[in-house]
Amino acid sequence: MQDLHVGFIGLGIMGRPMAGHILRAGYPLTVYNRTRSKTEELASQGAQVAESPAEVAAESEVIITIVSDSPDVEEVVAGPKGILEGIKPHSVVIDMSTISPEVERNLDEKLRAKDCNLIDAPVSGGDVGAQKATLAIMAGGDQKVFERVRPILEVMGKSITYCGEVGCGQLTKLCNQILVSLNLLGVGEALTFARKNGLDPHVMIEAVKGGAAGSWQLSNLGPKIVERDFAPGFMVDLMQKDLRLVLEAAAAGKASLPATSLVRQLFCSAQAHGEGRQGTQILAKIIESLASLDQ
Amino acid sequence: MQDLHVGFIGLGIMGRPMAGHILRAGYPLTVYNRTRSKTEELASQGAQVAESPAEVAAESEVIITIVSDSPDVEEVVAGPKGILEGIKPHSVVIDMSTISPEVERNLDEKLRAKDCNLIDAPVSGGDVGAQKATLAIMAGGDQKVFERVRPILEVMGKSITYCGEVGCGQLTKLCNQILVSLNLLGVGEALTFARKNGLDPHVMIEAVKGGAAGSWQLSNLGPKIVERDFAPGFMVDLMQKDLRLVLEAAAAGKASLPATSLVRQLFCSAQAHGEGRQGTQILAKIIESLASLDQ
Numbered sequence: 001m002q003d004l005h006v007g008f009i010g011l012g013i014m015g016r017p018m019a020g021h022i023l024r025a026g027y028p029l030t031v032y033n034r035t036r037s038k039t040e041e042l043a044s045q046g047a048q049v050a051e052s053p054a055e056v057a058a059e060s061e062v063i064i065t066i067v068s069d070s071p072d073v074e075e076v077v078a079g080p081k082g083i084l085e086g087i088k089p090h091s092v093v094i095d096m097s098t099i100s101p102e103v104e105r106n107l108d109e110k111l112r113a114k115d116c117n118l119i120d121a122p123v124s125g126g127d128v129g130a131q132k133a134t135l136a137i138m139a140g141g142d143q144k145v146f147e148r149v150r151p152i153l154e155v156m157g158k159s160i161t162y163c164g165e166v167g168c169g170q171l172t173k174l175c176n177q178i179l180v181s182l183n184l185l186g187v188g189e190a191l192t193f194a195r196k197n198g199l200d201p202h203v204m205i206e207a208v209k210g211g212a213a214g215s216w217q218l219s220n221l222g223p224k225i226v227e228r229d230f231a232p233g234f235m236v237d238l239m240q241k242d243l244r245l246v247l248e249a250a251a252a253g254k255a256s257l258p259a260t261s262l263v264r265q266l267f268c269s270a271q272a273h274g275e276g277r278q279g280t281q282i283l284a285k286i287i288e289s290l291a292s293l294d295q
Numbered sequence: 296m297q298d299l300h301v302g303f304i305g306l307g308i309m310g311r312p313m314a315g316h317i318l319r320a321g322y323p324l325t326v327y328n329r330t331r332s333k334t335e336e337l338a339s340q341g342a343q344v345a346e347s348p349a350e351v352a353a354e355s356e357v358i359i360t361i362v363s364d365s366p367d368v369e370e371v372v373a374g375p376k377g378i379l380e381g382i383k384p385h386s387v388v389i390d391m392s393t394i395s396p397e398v399e400r401n402l403d404e405k406l407r408a409k410d411c412n413l414i415d416a417p418v419s420g421g422d423v424g425a426q427k428a429t430l431a432i433m434a435g436g437d438q439k440v441f442e443r444v445r446p447i448l449e450v451m452g453k454s455i456t457y458c459g460e461v462g463c464g465q466l467t468k469l470c471n472q473i474l475v476s477l478n479l480l481g482v483g484e485a486l487t488f489a490r491k492n493g494l495d496p497h498v499m500i501e502a503v504k505g506g507a508a509g510s511w512q513l514s515n516l517g518p519k520i521v522e523r524d525f526a527p528g529f530m531v532d533l534m535q536k537d538l539r540l541v542l543e544a545a546a547a548g549k550a551s552l553p554a555t556s557l558v559r560q561l562f563c564s565a566q567a568h569g570e571g572r573q574g575t576q577i578l579a580k581i582i583e584s585l586a587s588l589d590q
Binding site for chain 2: 125172182191192196259
């Protein structure tokens with residue numbers, strides 16, 4: 001049995017397997033989820049189930065949250081029956097949601113007023129990474145606090161990077177999303193160009209993927225696009241939330257990102273076509289459709 | 296000694312080492328270059344030096360060309376004292392320049408009228424790839440003809456891909472350039488975002504490069520951008536030529552490529568600043584400058 005009692009709030013497609021890894025690593029675990037039925041499997045494996053985030057906090061030294069968006073984290077931490085109402089001094093909240101860096105800094109201030117700390121630690125790697133404990137975790141916050149909770153992060157991820165002060169985990173995750181979406185935009189334009197000019201797209205991908213044109217997006221999503229497989233690894237609607245966070249933080253930092261703005265508009269087109277719950281690779285179909293009025 | 300006599304036209308930064316590999320592989324070699332002094336080293340190693348492309352063609356069964364742009368290839372093949380004036384029936388021209396697919400198709404027609412063929416076989420991998428014979432070669436043309444000359448291509452490259460009919464080598468190379476430039480645009484926006492928001496850019500690159508955000512451009516040019524090293528691997532001016540070819544071929548194929556158009560405009564800005572002979576990674580500096588009026 002590990003010495004730290006862990007709380008876990010948010011048992012969605014990511015949170016459930018992540019909480020399972022913590023339980024199996026021997027940490028005493030208390031969980032909370034708005035929809036209580038999602039706690040049942042973990043309860044049967046030995047987790048305690050709390051009635052509120054405040055109750056989770058009262059039981060735990062480390063409280064992990066992974067929910068959808070900034071307002072959800074604010075609600076869970078600082079809302080009625082939230083973490084702040086139950087938390088004990090010297091506890092640590094690890095927020096693994098992808099949300100605004102600014103919100104993380106504000107919540108950290110509130111936690112510090114109670115002699116507690118926040119670590120922002122968003123993840124990359126999707127539901128498969130959550131299940132296999134191969135997530136990339138990008139963490140921000142006080143470095144000593146980070147080192148104290150690192151063993152817990154290592155239970156859930158393969159690559160754990162300390163990125164700087166509170167908010168730097170989120171900022172790094174947002175860089176990740178800029179790269180992911182613009183690499184995918186390149187794949188979409190290259191495949192559209194290939195298709196419209198009569199190239200065999202599989203041959204094109206094989207010819208270029210090993211060199212300077214290579215990317216994870218090309219190797220992994222390129223073939224899916226060619227096969228017209230638009231099932232989500234990562235959904236358009238979630239990418240749009242992340243790109244909104246990117247452009248907000250870019251404005252705050254006075255960075256001008258023309259291509260990220262463009263790709264966000266193209267994803268808006270996917271959403272307008274009712275494709276928001278498709279995988280991000282639907283972007284290629286949107287680019288094809290730009291030149292299809294005459295077909 | 297190999298049985299085919301090879302001609303080589305265009306002894307620039309790419310052509311010279313490539314011709315050297317052919318000579319060392321045992322092929323009898325006749326070379327031509329507009330600036331004759333560039334033939335001297337190869338001549339001292341046993342190459343014959345011709346006075347014109349026509350004379351090269353008269354001596355050779357396989358004639359390789361690697362020059363700058365479409366008009367240069369047209370001049371060398373179909374201009375006065377060009378290849379067409381000296382070529383023997385059943386010879387093959389391998390054009391390894393990056394030029395218009397349409398021009399390759401036109402030249403192939405002229406060669407077929409003399410019972411000859413054209414293989415378009417542009418390369419990726421830069422001067423280092425030319426020196427180490429590790430180029431990626433993307434070939435288009437009659438497949439039987441391609442198989443006949445493949446051993447010669449293998450002397451110069453590591454990955455040789457047959458992409459389809461004449462022009463398909465160029466189209467594949469242009470896909471490569473779409474991917475390269477848009478992946479680089481992603482790197483530029485991510486690093487600008489990181490820098491303006493106070494992230495350590497090296498830490499950001501390390502945190503994300505192994506996952507879905509990973510690309511050759513990020514791993515290889517990202518650190519150079521952080522170190523403010525803008526020395527050319529591949530020059531902006533040459534990329535602009537290639538992106539012009541992309542947009543011409545996109546228009547011909549009725550593909551609409553908004554992000555490729557954008558990145559070409561951003562490279563135009565680099566050229567306007569007098570940075571056309573810098574490496575393509577200068578793009579990151581252009582993106583930073585978009586938000587620097589207030590600095």
